[in-house]
Amino acid sequence: MDKLIITNNSLVYEKFNREIETVFLDKSSLYQLLECVRDLVYMGHSLYTHPLSGSIKPNETPYKSVVISKKKGVLDVESVAIIEKSMDAALRFMKNYPTPPWTENILKDFRTVDLSLIENAVDRMGNI
């Protein structure tokens, strides 16, 4: 399987890590996670999902999950463009107002939505 999941969402880690290699950055902020994905892209991994998944803005939800290729190849310039633009967008929203200190109930909801978004994307990927 050529998938690698990068996530800071415990629900995603719990759901997938048995079948798919999952990197769980549980102390990372959303932006720090994007930085990690960017670094991996520059090392030759390709993006499989778009980092700006979901309509909940990057400064609202603290959770993000991204699927990248496990294998490394020649630098994928489209992935580079996408992750850089995503980081720009995330930074811009965070400049407006930083992620509020949500209650556990709300964090649970954000985790649930993030899981659904990545679950559906992984589902669409089939046997890759």
Add this chain to the structure above:
Amino acid sequence: MKKLKVVHYINNFFAGVGGEEKADIPPELKKGAIGPGMALEAALGDEAEVIATVICGDSYYGENMDSARKEILEMIKDTQADAFVAGPAFNAGRYGVACGSIAKAVEEDLGIPSVTGMYIENPGVDMYRKDIQIIETGNSAADLRNSMPKLAKLVLKKAKGELVGPPEVEGYHMMGIRTNFFHEKRGSERAIDMLMKKINGEKFETEYPMPVFDRVPPNPAVKDLSKIKIAIVTSGGIVPHDNPDRIESSSATRYGIYDISGMDSLSADDFTSIHGGYDRAFVVKNPNLVVPLDVMRDLEREGVIGELANYFVTTTGTGTSVGNAKGFGESFSKKLVEDGIGAVILTST
């Protein structure tokens, strides 16, 4: 009716203090209007008067941006001004950057409504257009009579707390701030109108211009490095100690070509950096940090590259207009091609 108090900022040249040789004078506050300030006062009419003028050398401001700004802010704070006008700077790059910088600071830090004015190619426009209204002017002081009234009108409006209108009405360069308004037609209707114009080859105006893709397509990769002659080109401001070509520390209007024959590395005794846009301490001690002559000589010796050109090309990047940068490139690339140079390494800071 009490007259509104306006403070004016001008440079050494417009103050009549002197030309380039006086570009390093520190800021000074004088009473009343000086030079073009009189045109400003005339344009302000009965509603306001120029109570003071700040004069500052363009190089001084450019090379001491933080301290100059703070100093000038203190001077202006004491005047209890109601409004502030900087310039106009027309096409003078360093002056434009100074005007933009001080007008922004006066408005943001002191809360005093400010305005400035510049020609479209002035690098100060792109740097400060989002932060402060910059009235569009012609490219030289010949335009003073035409542009000063626009600066006066806008600053009065702002000082009185009136709403600033769109760029085409008030005469300032597009700031790039997305502002909502209600149109008489709904979006879908406007979109169909636009589509039919596009299909019929008529002129249409997009409501959201995409960012400009000013891309220069790169040349194909060098096939065999070991056979090619390479030159170093830098915008890091490395020059011989006496800066013989007087390259500016910002908003450069010239470039230089300097000999490095027989040198294994750039010595701090011969070369320095005059770039005003970064902390020069490390580079002044070791210019190879910006023009990597030492490493290039190693590569030349090892046969990794064919040959290193016996000169490097230099200018200052910070605040330098796109137009000028393009011009420099077109000019010295001719020499590079004549000298059989096949590739350049560009170092920026």
Add this chain to the structure above:
Amino acid sequence: MRLELGKIFIKDVQFGEKTMVDKGVLYVNKQEIIDLAMQDDRIKSVNVELARPGESIRIAPVKDVIEPRVKVEGSGAIFPGMTNKVKTVGSGRTHALVGSTVLTCGKIVGFQEGVIDMSGPIAKYCPFSETYNVCLVIEPIDGIETHAYEAAARMAGLKAAEYVGKAGLDVEPDEVVVYETKPLLEQIKEYPDLPKIAYVHMLQSQGLLHDTYYYGVDAKQFIPTFMYPTEIMDGAITSGNCVAPCDKVTTFHHLNNPVIEDLYKRHGKDLNFVGVILTNENVYLADKERCSDMVGKLVEFLGIDGVLITEEGYGNPDTDLMMNCKKCTQAGAKVVLITDEFPGRDGKSQSVADATPEADAVASCGQGNLIEHFPAMDKVIGMLDYVETMIGGYKGCINPDGSFDAELQIIIASTIANGYNKLTARFY
């Protein structure tokens, strides 16, 4: 397909013994609506309240807004694949209670969103400040799973709208508009000299609270297809999208899609509106490539001269928008995009998350980051206690009297990217 849309103009809404329309007044039987919604055992309680234009009422958090409609003649019934059996719709005759809506409110997730102000300075941003709204406030049973609550609330809204819509069945409409799209070859023969225009309609399709359905099929699961424009008027497309209120396409907006309506207005005059290409906005990048390739292919295959593209949502859908733009242009069509913007509070940053040089013709639906003041209202339908956790609201933004400052993002459909509103943005 030929559809006669009978518009019954609603001038007031009241509770009554019988759900019916009389002289332009819509009467609804409160208990019958409640009983209907309570048939779903995932729901703990339902309350029904009315909101009229001009009243000092704030409705929050809004989930979906639906226009009550009923199929009078022709194949199928309203909301096929959802509240009714799957059957192709879009022909015959349908009645719509224009000027009224059924809307759902509920705390599906802890972060709330979706405000409608029926009066005051914010009313101008929301189309539903001008409609007579039958509001269902839905509470789920305790401990219910989020997916289940979402589905329950969605179905309750559609069922209630269908029920209310039936009140228009035997009423003589005030206006009948005929919409007709003939099969492609026939229509090209009919207007051989007019440019062939298609509408590329991008449907939200990312997951929980981010879904749209076509005949009940989750848009994530399909690949680009071609639709008769009139199908949408019978509810073939329904919304399961409940986040980011400002550019949320409610079921009402699907039923009243402005691009379709405005293209029909010019159809046969200076353009030939051949139909709608439906596509989606999946998170999986290969899906984006696949679908945009197919959209381009359809445009080429059908010989389309011009295309309008609308999107729903922000962020990764902007990538689909640009891909569709690029490939339709490469397929030989002239393209215009309709989108909304998020340039930051100061309006100075990049408005759209992606860009392509082919996107040289864009209609803007306004920017959602602008902060506005929401004055206190006399009545709140729903709950206001979570405004601070609303998208667009922020900690400390709500005052004791109920007024608050928040971004436009928080208002339902204020910057909806299908061109329904007159709000737009320009550079200053």
